[in-house]
Amino acid sequence: MNDRFLRACRREPVDVTPVWFMRQAGRYMEDYRALRHRYSLLQICAEPELASAVTLQPVDLIEVDAAILFSDLLLPFTPMGLDFDFVKGEGPSIANPIRHAADVRRLRAFDPREALGHVLDTIKLLRRELANRVPLIGFGGAPFTMASYAIEGGPSTTYAKTKTFMYAQPDAWHDLCGRFAAIMAEYLAAQIDAGVQAVQIFDSWAGQLSRVDYQEFALPHTKRIFDALAGKGVPLIHFGVGTTAILRDLATAGGDVIGVDWRQPLDEAWAQVGHDHGIQGNLDPTVLLGPIERVFSAADEVLRRAGGRPGHIFNLGHGVLPTTPLDHVQQLAKHVHGLRLKA
């Protein structure tokens, strides 16, 4: 097996820097768009054959060193009793968002091995189809990010509803995040048992919080998930956007590897989280929309900052954008692989 990605997660030497891309399967790919003409996102997630096919598209088309399960962060919402769907161009929309403590108490506990059994089936199918070409990454959402979707109910730039809930109803907030922590710990353990070889926890919107608020309202719940998964024998990645001011706290919450966006140079971010962690990132995804020469020079800068130190996984600072030329993604992966490390 190509185990560069797993070796880098464990901070072991590698021949070349491993690379994968958040949202490496998605709308920027013609094959994916063709499938989406016939099926909704949720239909694809629900059907192991389809989810598996989409997961494999970038593995076949781009020389990535890891596959990431095609799924959606919000799948656990449905068995919890939160009705959601996707509104074109706006992202997820929740029909019955959480506004009061009573809404939290009405949420249902569920066994992910049953209610999300189709995700676990997808994982088993993928492991067979991948036949050890590259490792498979599973994923889930951290409690703050899950709660922010559940409370906002739609797109937000200020997260005002989420934060007001936190400040005004702290007991209900901690109840809500405790439920998400318990569910995610179980769901991710089930993904590992089904065969994923690494797990990424997305706390995508944690960077919206001040440091003291992160420490009070997010960290303890996220930590519970990492603590629960720590003995499972697979590397854990912890990712968020705009986290420059809370990077050390993110590392305290957990994760063998910390995923960072493009705002801070990679070497500074790595020094902040500590070299006892791996680091993942951190090319601005919009760079891929520009000329290929700039893609290469920006990637070179990321690799120069990583300095050949074992433990770097090349990725973007957030997901591949829908308008990205596939060709640029392919050339970027080749370029990163072409630069042999002085290990």
Next chain:
Amino acid sequence: MNDRFLRACRREPVDVTPVWFMRQAGRYMEDYRALRHRYSLLQICAEPELASAVTLQPVDLIEVDAAILFSDLLLPFTPMGLDFDFVKGEGPSIANPIRHAADVRRLRAFDPREALGHVLDTIKLLRRELANRVPLIGFGGAPFTMASYAIEGGPSTTYAKTKTFMYAQPDAWHDLCGRFAAIMAEYLAAQIDAGVQAVQIFDSWAGQLSRVDYQEFALPHTKRIFDALAGKGVPLIHFGVGTTAILRDLATAGGDVIGVDWRQPLDEAWAQVGHDHGIQGNLDPTVLLGPIERVFSAADEVLRRAGGRPGHIFNLGHGVLPTTPLDHVQQLAKHVHGLRLKA
């Protein structure tokens, strides 16, 4: 005159920490909403009597230590030939956004003393009506933020169009930002001549850029404005959101005082920009939506971090949100003023 604000801008000792709020005149105020039933935002900006009345509302209702001219960042767009309006709940929308170098070349130069004479009239009227109660702050947008509005044409979370323009058409980008720098330098000089006693430059979205991109695409143009205004004898404030990773570069571009959002504790931000600068901030505006006890304790934490060092201006990390209770804003200002400094 209450000159606490100006003294703090110059890092001189003050009796109590001065306070004002970004968007202290706005939709959270009943008086403002009443006026907006009859006039559009742009009508209010265009009419000195109305703009002046709105500017004074928070001066009368809240014990703020500075008034900020009621106006809009994008007013210079119209005389440049960029047609814009406000779409309810979505912010500004530009009918003919900039997409190509030719669009940049078509932009018109103009004399702000003529085309934006109504803003200067508002300033003169305000200085008479304020009669030295508190100083008056003028403001304008930094080139990156102005360009991002002009290119996106509407709301964006990724600034993909702006960054693609930067990467793919760097000459046109620098031409565009050079024009904004020239216009803003002239417009802000005219505001100072008309009577504003301090100027805040909003580079609201600069925090979307990686540090190297900020240095290449934004800093030189912003610096041109600060350099042009440096000899004018009024304090200059430089503000952006999510700028933790580029704070030092922001300070390099210019500003006697650096305005920061809530993500990083105030003392760390201040140490980063250097104590030869003042610091403005940095309460999360969403805190005002929660219980008043938390408003007070969060404000206390900001003041504790400032440590009584001369040069701190209390403010939010971004504008007052429309759903904010006026009462909380009033109590917060009183609370900050109630805490006497050990100066």
